[in-house]
Amino acid sequence: MSDKSLTPVPLEIRDVRAKYGKREVLSGVSLQVPEGEWFCLLGPNGVGKSTLLRCISGALLPSAGDLLVAGHSVISEPLAAKRHLGYACAPEQLPQLLTGRQCLEVYAHAKGLQAMDEAVLTLAQELRFDSYLDGFVDTYSLGTRQKLCILLALVGEPALIVLDEAFNGLDPASALVVKHHLQQRLSSKQCAVLLATHSLDIVEHYADKAALLIDGRIVREWNESEIAAYRVQGDSAMETALAAASAQPFRD
Numbered sequence: 001m002s003d004k005s006l007t008p009v010p011l012e013i014r015d016v017r018a019k020y021g022k023r024e025v026l027s028g029v030s031l032q033v034p035e036g037e038w039f040c041l042l043g044p045n046g047v048g049k050s051t052l053l054r055c056i057s058g059a060l061l062p063s064a065g066d067l068l069v070a071g072h073s074v075i076s077e078p079l080a081a082k083r084h085l086g087y088a089c090a091p092e093q094l095p096q097l098l099t100g101r102q103c104l105e106v107y108a109h110a111k112g113l114q115a116m117d118e119a120v121l122t123l124a125q126e127l128r129f130d131s132y133l134d135g136f137v138d139t140y141s142l143g144t145r146q147k148l149c150i151l152l153a154l155v156g157e158p159a160l161i162v163l164d165e166a167f168n169g170l171d172p173a174s175a176l177v178v179k180h181h182l183q184q185r186l187s188s189k190q191c192a193v194l195l196a197t198h199s200l201d202i203v204e205h206y207a208d209k210a211a212l213l214i215d216g217r218i219v220r221e222w223n224e225s226e227i228a229a230y231r232v233q234g235d236s237a238m239e240t241a242l243a244a245a246s247a248q249p250f251r252d
Protein backbone atom coordinates (compact mmCIF):
# COMPACT_ATOMS: atom_id res chain seq x y z
CA MET A 1 0.00 0.00 0.00
CA SER A 2 1.48 3.35 -0.95
CA ASP A 3 1.75 6.08 1.68
CA LYS A 4 0.60 9.32 -0.01
CA SER A 5 2.30 11.39 2.69
CA LEU A 6 5.66 10.06 1.46
CA THR A 7 5.07 11.01 -2.19
CA PRO A 8 7.11 14.13 -2.96
CA VAL A 9 5.33 17.11 -4.48
CA PRO A 10 5.91 17.12 -8.27
CA LEU A 11 7.12 20.74 -8.20
CA GLU A 12 8.30 23.01 -5.45
CA ILE A 13 9.89 26.36 -6.27
CA ARG A 14 11.62 28.09 -3.38
CA ASP A 15 12.31 31.80 -3.62
CA VAL A 16 13.93 31.64 -7.05
CA ARG A 17 15.81 34.58 -8.50
CA ALA A 18 17.23 34.61 -12.02
CA LYS A 19 19.16 37.09 -14.14
CA TYR A 20 20.34 37.62 -17.67
CA GLY A 21 23.61 39.45 -17.21
CA LYS A 22 22.95 42.11 -14.59
CA ARG A 23 19.22 42.29 -15.26
CA GLU A 24 17.13 40.40 -12.71
CA VAL A 25 14.06 38.83 -14.33
CA LEU A 26 12.82 36.65 -11.44
CA SER A 27 12.90 38.35 -8.04
CA GLY A 28 11.89 35.63 -5.60
CA VAL A 29 9.30 33.22 -7.00
CA SER A 30 7.87 30.52 -4.76
CA LEU A 31 5.13 28.07 -5.65
CA GLN A 32 4.07 24.44 -5.31
CA VAL A 33 2.25 22.24 -7.79
CA PRO A 34 0.86 19.13 -6.08
CA GLU A 35 0.00 15.80 -7.69
CA GLY A 36 -3.10 15.85 -9.90
CA GLU A 37 -3.01 19.62 -10.39
CA TRP A 38 -3.06 21.53 -13.69
CA PHE A 39 -1.37 24.84 -12.88
CA CYS A 40 -1.36 27.72 -15.36
CA LEU A 41 1.28 30.42 -15.23
CA LEU A 42 0.01 33.72 -16.61
CA GLY A 43 1.57 37.11 -17.20
CA PRO A 44 2.15 39.80 -19.79
CA ASN A 45 4.85 39.40 -22.43
CA GLY A 46 8.39 39.49 -21.13
CA VAL A 47 7.67 39.06 -17.40
CA GLY A 48 9.70 35.87 -17.06
CA LYS A 49 7.34 32.90 -17.54
CA SER A 50 9.66 31.10 -19.96
CA THR A 51 12.62 32.08 -17.79
CA LEU A 52 11.02 30.31 -14.81
CA LEU A 53 10.34 27.25 -16.97
CA ARG A 54 13.96 27.31 -18.17
CA CYS A 55 15.06 27.27 -14.52
CA ILE A 56 12.86 24.21 -13.90
CA SER A 57 14.39 22.45 -16.91
CA GLY A 58 17.91 23.21 -15.70
CA ALA A 59 18.71 25.25 -18.82
CA LEU A 60 19.15 28.40 -16.72
CA LEU A 61 20.81 28.35 -13.31
CA PRO A 62 19.00 30.61 -10.84
CA SER A 63 21.07 33.20 -8.98
CA ALA A 64 19.30 32.21 -5.73
CA GLY A 65 16.68 29.78 -4.44
CA ASP A 66 16.00 26.19 -5.41
CA LEU A 67 13.60 24.16 -7.56
CA LEU A 68 12.60 20.61 -6.62
CA VAL A 69 11.10 18.19 -9.12
CA ALA A 70 9.58 15.19 -7.34
CA GLY A 71 11.68 16.09 -4.33
CA HIS A 72 14.99 16.39 -6.23
CA SER A 73 16.82 19.67 -6.55
CA VAL A 74 17.33 20.74 -10.16
CA ILE A 75 20.54 22.42 -8.97
CA SER A 76 22.18 19.81 -6.75
CA GLU A 77 20.59 16.60 -8.16
CA PRO A 78 19.97 17.47 -11.83
CA LEU A 79 19.96 13.89 -13.12
CA ALA A 80 17.41 12.70 -10.58
CA ALA A 81 15.27 15.81 -11.11
CA LYS A 82 15.31 15.42 -14.90
CA ARG A 83 14.29 11.76 -14.69
CA HIS A 84 10.97 12.96 -13.26
CA LEU A 85 10.57 15.95 -15.58
CA GLY A 86 8.79 16.10 -18.92
CA TYR A 87 9.68 19.44 -20.49
CA ALA A 88 8.30 20.43 -23.87
CA CYS A 89 11.05 22.45 -25.51
CA ALA A 90 10.20 25.17 -28.03
CA PRO A 91 9.63 23.78 -31.55
CA GLU A 92 12.68 25.66 -32.87
CA GLN A 93 14.87 23.85 -30.32
CA LEU A 94 14.14 20.39 -31.74
CA PRO A 95 17.11 18.70 -33.45
CA GLN A 96 16.45 19.42 -37.14
CA LEU A 97 18.46 16.51 -38.54
CA LEU A 98 16.76 13.73 -36.58
CA THR A 99 13.46 12.06 -37.36
CA GLY A 100 10.59 12.23 -34.90
CA ARG A 101 11.12 8.58 -34.04
CA GLN A 102 14.83 9.16 -33.38
CA CYS A 103 13.99 12.08 -31.06
CA LEU A 104 11.55 9.87 -29.16
CA GLU A 105 14.15 7.09 -28.92
CA VAL A 106 16.78 9.50 -27.56
CA TYR A 107 14.35 10.70 -24.88
CA ALA A 108 13.29 7.13 -24.03
CA HIS A 109 16.95 6.14 -23.67
CA ALA A 110 17.63 9.18 -21.47
CA LYS A 111 14.72 8.13 -19.25
CA GLY A 112 16.14 4.59 -19.02
CA LEU A 113 13.24 2.97 -20.91
CA GLN A 114 13.69 -0.31 -22.79
CA ALA A 115 10.90 0.59 -25.22
CA MET A 116 8.79 3.64 -26.03
CA ASP A 117 5.73 4.08 -23.79
CA GLU A 118 2.57 2.71 -25.33
CA ALA A 119 0.70 5.81 -24.11
CA VAL A 120 2.99 8.10 -26.12
CA LEU A 121 2.65 5.97 -29.26
CA THR A 122 -1.13 5.91 -28.87
CA LEU A 123 -1.20 9.68 -28.48
CA ALA A 124 0.99 10.02 -31.59
CA GLN A 125 -1.67 8.06 -33.49
CA GLU A 126 -4.50 10.12 -32.06
CA LEU A 127 -2.65 13.27 -33.13
CA ARG A 128 -2.10 11.80 -36.61
CA PHE A 129 1.61 12.16 -35.98
CA ASP A 130 2.45 8.51 -36.72
CA SER A 131 2.81 9.17 -40.46
CA TYR A 132 5.49 11.79 -39.63
CA LEU A 133 7.50 9.58 -37.27
CA ASP A 134 10.09 8.70 -39.91
CA GLY A 135 10.26 12.15 -41.48
CA PHE A 136 13.01 14.61 -40.56
CA VAL A 137 12.12 17.35 -38.10
CA ASP A 138 13.24 20.06 -40.54
CA THR A 139 10.45 19.00 -42.91
CA TYR A 140 7.70 19.37 -40.28
CA SER A 141 5.15 22.19 -40.13
CA LEU A 142 4.98 24.26 -36.93
CA GLY A 143 2.00 22.31 -35.58
CA THR A 144 3.70 18.97 -36.32
CA ARG A 145 6.82 20.13 -34.46
CA GLN A 146 4.66 21.22 -31.56
CA LYS A 147 3.09 17.76 -31.44
CA LEU A 148 6.55 16.21 -31.24
CA CYS A 149 7.54 18.59 -28.41
CA ILE A 150 4.46 17.49 -26.45
CA LEU A 151 5.06 13.79 -27.13
CA LEU A 152 8.67 14.14 -25.97
CA ALA A 153 7.52 15.79 -22.75
CA LEU A 154 5.33 12.75 -21.98
CA VAL A 155 7.99 10.07 -22.44
CA GLY A 156 8.64 8.02 -19.30
CA GLU A 157 5.50 9.04 -17.38
CA PRO A 158 7.08 12.12 -15.76
CA ALA A 159 5.89 13.32 -12.36
CA LEU A 160 5.95 16.88 -13.68
CA ILE A 161 4.90 17.93 -17.19
CA VAL A 162 6.04 21.44 -18.12
CA LEU A 163 4.58 23.08 -21.22
CA ASP A 164 5.46 26.53 -22.55
CA GLU A 165 2.60 27.77 -24.77
CA ALA A 166 2.47 24.20 -26.07
CA PHE A 167 -0.93 24.61 -27.74
CA ASN A 168 0.31 27.34 -30.11
CA GLY A 169 0.09 26.15 -33.68
CA LEU A 170 -2.00 23.05 -32.87
CA ASP A 171 -5.24 22.67 -34.81
CA PRO A 172 -8.32 22.68 -32.52
CA ALA A 173 -8.96 18.93 -32.81
CA SER A 174 -5.33 18.10 -31.90
CA ALA A 175 -5.38 20.61 -29.05
CA LEU A 176 -8.48 18.89 -27.67
CA VAL A 177 -6.82 15.46 -27.89
CA VAL A 178 -3.83 16.78 -25.90
CA LYS A 179 -6.04 18.48 -23.29
CA HIS A 180 -8.02 15.29 -22.73
CA HIS A 181 -4.83 13.23 -22.60
CA LEU A 182 -3.39 15.52 -19.92
CA GLN A 183 -6.65 15.39 -17.93
CA GLN A 184 -6.55 11.60 -18.07
CA ARG A 185 -2.95 11.52 -16.86
CA LEU A 186 -3.79 13.90 -14.05
CA SER A 187 -6.70 11.80 -12.87
CA SER A 188 -5.10 8.39 -13.21
CA LYS A 189 -1.35 8.93 -12.79
CA GLN A 190 0.84 10.55 -10.20
CA CYS A 191 1.73 13.72 -12.08
CA ALA A 192 1.13 17.46 -12.30
CA VAL A 193 1.03 19.89 -15.24
CA LEU A 194 2.56 23.37 -15.33
CA LEU A 195 1.51 25.34 -18.41
CA ALA A 196 2.70 28.85 -19.24
CA THR A 197 0.00 30.36 -21.41
CA HIS A 198 -1.85 33.44 -22.60
CA SER A 199 -4.93 31.33 -23.37
CA LEU A 200 -7.58 32.15 -20.77
CA ASP A 201 -9.88 29.66 -22.42
CA ILE A 202 -7.55 26.87 -21.30
CA VAL A 203 -7.30 28.36 -17.83
CA GLU A 204 -11.08 28.62 -17.44
CA HIS A 205 -11.78 25.10 -18.70
CA TYR A 206 -8.80 23.04 -17.54
CA ALA A 207 -6.75 24.72 -14.81
CA ASP A 208 -7.05 23.78 -11.14
CA LYS A 209 -5.00 26.80 -10.21
CA ALA A 210 -3.48 29.83 -11.93
CA ALA A 211 -0.91 32.41 -10.94
CA LEU A 212 0.02 35.79 -12.36
CA LEU A 213 3.69 36.67 -12.70
CA ILE A 214 4.53 40.37 -12.86
CA ASP A 215 7.86 42.06 -12.45
CA GLY A 216 9.50 38.79 -11.48
CA ARG A 217 7.06 37.91 -8.69
CA ILE A 218 3.81 35.97 -8.29
CA VAL A 219 1.35 38.75 -7.51
CA ARG A 220 -1.97 36.89 -7.61
CA GLU A 221 -3.20 33.30 -7.47
CA TRP A 222 -6.61 31.92 -8.40
CA ASN A 223 -7.88 28.65 -6.95
CA GLU A 224 -10.24 26.14 -8.57
CA SER A 225 -13.44 27.68 -7.22
CA GLU A 226 -12.43 31.21 -8.27
CA ILE A 227 -11.66 29.95 -11.77
CA ALA A 228 -14.98 28.07 -11.87
CA ALA A 229 -16.77 31.26 -10.84
CA TYR A 230 -15.22 33.16 -13.79
CA ARG A 231 -16.30 30.35 -16.10
CA VAL A 232 -19.88 30.49 -14.88
CA GLN A 233 -19.90 34.29 -14.98
CA GLY A 234 -18.77 34.24 -18.64
CA ASP A 235 -18.64 37.62 -20.30
CA SER A 236 -14.81 37.69 -20.32
CA ALA A 237 -14.81 37.79 -16.52
CA MET A 238 -11.38 36.23 -16.14
CA GLU A 239 -9.92 38.40 -18.90
CA THR A 240 -11.19 41.49 -17.07
CA ALA A 241 -9.83 40.26 -13.70
CA LEU A 242 -6.45 39.45 -15.25
CA ALA A 243 -6.21 42.81 -16.98
CA ALA A 244 -7.05 44.58 -13.70
CA ALA A 245 -4.50 42.54 -11.73
CA SER A 246 -1.85 43.12 -14.42
CA ALA A 247 -2.41 46.87 -14.34
CA GLN A 248 -1.51 47.21 -10.63
CA PRO A 249 1.86 48.78 -9.87
CA PHE A 250 3.79 46.00 -8.11
CA ARG A 251 7.40 47.12 -7.90
CA ASP A 252 8.38 48.50 -4.47
Ligand SMILES: Nc1ncnc2c1ncn2[C@@H]1O[C@H](COP(=O)(O)OP(=O)(O)OP(=O)(O)O)[C@@H](O)[C@H]1O
Nearest residue numbers: 020021025043044045046047048049050051052196
Ligand atom coordinates in the same frame (compact mmCIF):
# COMPACT_ATOMS: atom_id res chain seq x y z
N1 LIG B 1 18.64 34.69 -23.36
C1 LIG B 1 18.28 35.90 -22.90
N2 LIG B 1 19.20 36.87 -22.74
C2 LIG B 1 18.85 38.09 -22.26
N3 LIG B 1 17.56 38.43 -21.94
C3 LIG B 1 16.62 37.50 -22.09
C4 LIG B 1 16.92 36.18 -22.58
N4 LIG B 1 15.77 35.47 -22.63
C5 LIG B 1 14.80 36.31 -22.19
N5 LIG B 1 15.31 37.51 -21.88
C6 LIG B 1 14.56 38.65 -21.34
O1 LIG B 1 14.01 38.28 -20.08
C7 LIG B 1 12.69 38.79 -19.93
C8 LIG B 1 11.73 37.65 -19.66
O2 LIG B 1 11.63 36.86 -20.85
P1 LIG B 1 10.71 35.58 -20.91
O3 LIG B 1 10.92 34.96 -22.25
O4 LIG B 1 10.95 34.74 -19.72
O5 LIG B 1 9.26 36.23 -20.81
P2 LIG B 1 7.81 35.58 -20.99
O6 LIG B 1 7.02 36.00 -19.81
O7 LIG B 1 7.92 34.12 -21.25
O8 LIG B 1 7.29 36.35 -22.27
P3 LIG B 1 6.22 35.95 -23.43
O9 LIG B 1 4.87 35.96 -22.80
O10 LIG B 1 6.38 37.05 -24.42
O11 LIG B 1 6.61 34.61 -23.97
C9 LIG B 1 12.38 39.58 -21.21
O12 LIG B 1 12.63 40.93 -20.97
C10 LIG B 1 13.37 39.02 -22.21
O13 LIG B 1 13.71 40.01 -23.16
